[in-house]
Amino acid sequence: MAYGPSKNRSRSQSEPREPNLIPIMNLFIVIIPLLMTIMVTVHLAMIEITLPTDSAGGGDEDTEQLEDLPKVITLALLPDRFEILVEGVEDIITIPQTSAGKYDYFMLDSNMALLKDSNENQGTIDLLPDPTVKFDTLLRSIDICKSNNFPNIKYLTSSTKYYKAK
Amino acid sequence: MNTLSVKVNRSSGGGFQHRKRGNKTKDLNITSLIDILTILLVFMIKNISMDSTRKNAPEGMLLPTTITTNELIESGKAVYLKIYPDRILYGTESMRVGSLQDFLNKPEIRNSLLRLLQMESRAIISGNSKPCLLIQADKELPCLYITEFIKFSAQASFANIYFSAIHTDNKSEVLGL
Numbered sequence: 001m002a003y004g005p006s007k008n009r010s011r012s013q014s015e016p017r018e019p020n021l022i023p024i025m026n027l028f029i030v031i032i033p034l035l036m037t038i039m040v041t042v043h044l045a046m047i048e049i050t051l052p053t054d055s056a057g058g059g060d061e062d063t064e065q066l067e068d069l070p071k072v073i074t075l076a077l078l079p080d081r082f083e084i085l086v087e088g089v090e091d092i093i094t095i096p097q098t099s100a101g102k103y104d105y106f107m108l109d110s111n112m113a114l115l116k117d118s119n120e121n122q123g124t125i126d127l128l129p130d131p132t133v134k135f136d137t138l139l140r141s142i143d144i145c146k147s148n149n150f151p152n153i154k155y156l157t158s159s160t161k162y163y164k165a166k
Numbered sequence: 167m168n169t170l171s172v173k174v175n176r177s178s179g180g181g182f183q184h185r186k187r188g189n190k191t192k193d194l195n196i197t198s199l200i201d202i203l204t205i206l207l208v209f210m211i212k213n214i215s216m217d218s219t220r221k222n223a224p225e226g227m228l229l230p231t232t233i234t235t236n237e238l239i240e241s242g243k244a245v246y247l248k249i250y251p252d253r254i255l256y257g258t259e260s261m262r263v264g265s266l267q268d269f270l271n272k273p274e275i276r277n278s279l280l281r282l283l284q285m286e287s288r289a290i291i292s293g294n295s296k297p298c299l300l301i302q303a304d305k306e307l308p309c310l311y312i313t314e315f316i317k318f319s320a321q322a323s324f325a326n327i328y329f330s331a332i333h334t335d336n337k338s339e340v341l342g343l
Contacts, residue, residue, distance in 0.1 A: 046328040048328050103342075106343065134308060155316055
């Protein structure tokens with residue numbers, strides 16, 4: 001006597017069997033915390049500075065070339081203000097703090113943009129920080145200079161400067 | 167207390183079939199959860215950086231924010247110097263050098279750090295690379311120490327000096343607006 005196919009067999013063929021997702025879940029539970037621990041959430045930047053070098057004195061034949069040299073721009077970071085000195089210009093640009101301990105970076109940015117317009121061939125800023133000025137102020141100032149197309153920042157480390165603050 | 171329901175099974179000769187209430191459990195549908203986790207996984211794999219171990223922000227240090235960024239010079243090799251308000255750490259292994267006051271006042275601390283930097287510099291130069299100093303300093307640190315370290319590194323033939331900062335695309339953040 002022949003029997004027809006069982007009801008269970010016909011049901012298993014018609015209904016797709018659900019895959020077992022538990023191993024995949026376990027894998028995810030391990031991988032996701034692992035990736036979260038090594039994921040970079042903060043992108044670090046590097047800012048390059050250059051050190052002053054001893055420049056040799058030029059002879060008489062170089063005087064014509066010296067006239068074409070860009071003017072030296074010095075930015076002094078003082079405890080209560082910024083001061084910008086442009087070589088050959090007597091007036092010092094002074095940017096006082098907006099309030100106690102709060103530097104006016106916006107004005108510094110505006111002045112740097114103006115200086116770049118008037119000194120297009122100059123790409124270096126001589127930076128002279130006061131020893132008490134915070135590192136944050138120093139780095140913000142460097143950043144403002146670099147963002148205004150002054151890519152070279154010369155960090156003046158000597159205590160005796162040709163620059164005389166007010 | 168579980169109650170038993172009794173149902174007459176007509177197909178099997180009228181016998182009684184006992185069924186326990188609450189025995190049937192509904193399967194949890196985790197397909198949507200798997201979908202979310204897959205998206206999360208793809209996102210994380212995309213954002214992961216294998217370089218992260220060397221460029222992580224030092225723990226417990228507040229770094230300044232910048233919009234501009236420079237790359238390390240070609241064939242440059244960086245030596246890390248972490249300057250906290252209370253201590254100085256040297257190298258990727260974060261070897262403790264001493265406090266900032268020790269650095270300023272104790273010649274033996276300065277000499278040992280200078281020797282370390284000079285040794286490192288010579289080793290980098292002998293490997294046909296250029297020595298670079300990467301200074302990671304706390305944003306509240308006075309420039310006095312930064313200037314001292316820059317002078318110091320110049321003595322140890324480190325001509326390329328970099329400051330570490332957190333990169334942002336928002337200029338207003340840098341301008342303090």
